[in-house]
Amino acid sequence: MSLTLADAIERYILAQLDAAGEIALQRVELARQYGCAPSQINYVLATRFTPERGFLTESRRGGGGYIRVRRAAQPELGRIVAVLRSSPDGIAQAPAHALIARCREAGLLSAREAFMLQALTRREAIGLPLPLRDMVRARCLGAALLALSDER
Amino acid sequence: MSLTLADAIERYILAQLDAAGEIALQRVELARQYGCAPSQINYVLATRFTPERGFLTESRRGGGGYIRVRRAAQPELGRIVAVLRSSPDGIAQAPAHALIARCREAGLLSAREAFMLQALTRREAIGLPLPLRDMVRARCLGAALLALSDER
DNA sequence: TATAATAAGGTCAGGGAAAGTCAGAAAGCC
DNA sequence: GGCTTTCTGACTTTCCCTGACCTTATTATA
Structure with missing residues (x-):
């Protein structure tokens, strides 16, 4: 069993992805939802949503910032x-x-x-x-x- | 997702450009339209309508002043x-x-x-x-x- | 015709709002 | 007990937006 926080966040993001194809999330907001440090979101993205697993992420800082996650068109x-x-x-x-x-x-x-x-x-x-x-x-x-x- | 003011103004200008090829806008007027400081217009122009991105801007101060925006000539x-x-x-x-x-x-x-x-x-x-x-x-x-x- | 008033646009420093980084602590797993 | 994975906090970088002050052009006035 032993579902870690990282696993939970991964599942959440995957579910969102399956529902919408592409998502834009707010780092602080998601961290608040899971009661963890914002950098934990980076950890999840860095370990689970990597290019070699077929994911792409892009982000923008500053006011109106976001992190966008989607599946690569050519995962190969x-x-x-x-x-x-x-x-x-x-x-x-x-x-x-x-x-x-x-x-x-x-x-x-x-x-x-x-x-x-x-x-x-x-x-x-x-x-x-x-x-x-x-x-x-x-x-x-x-x-x-x-x-x-x-x-x- | 999460359109900032700068994004909105950028879109507006791009739409005008596509419609007319070249536009002359009034800084105060545009700022008033978006309910922001006039210098915000400069910010949008400086960050999005740069020569790097293929745009040229010129302006005139004083009475009857304007800011003109157009696309740069094509390279070879x-x-x-x-x-x-x-x-x-x-x-x-x-x-x-x-x-x-x-x-x-x-x-x-x-x-x-x-x-x-x-x-x-x-x-x-x-x-x-x-x-x-x-x-x-x-x-x-x-x-x-x-x-x-x-x-x- | 000078000069003053007015009407534009330009610049820049700085505050606030995000996200990124990274070392190291904590927790799991042989 | 060592190794790997998870997680955090302090610090950095980037981006947005404003306000105060400056420069330039036109128009009204003495």
């Missing part, structure tokens, strides 16, 4: 991003281009998108010495794919 | 790539995103492509210290746009 991309992020040495050019090609074939990328990504992940485009270059390639490619998992 | 790929290549310090994030936004406006990039490029030219995506970061951003962005101008 989120998992690819997770792999890219978890490899500590980055990714070399050949495997990166292969990855892009596979995404293209799977219909996750358009021809133009794939073409652009391959161009900008070339050695000469990045133009850095080697330990660094592969790291930057991985980070940039990850950021790009993550953005696309949203489909706009 | 070849020239942009040339500029990117020739700038020795690279390009910072804000102007890069402005550039991308304007390419989008001009129909040179799809919404997805623009979104992707903005994501991967963000500071955190590149993740390098500063002299280097701007250089890498310029090279990658240049390579991506060049690829597009070649493709057809």
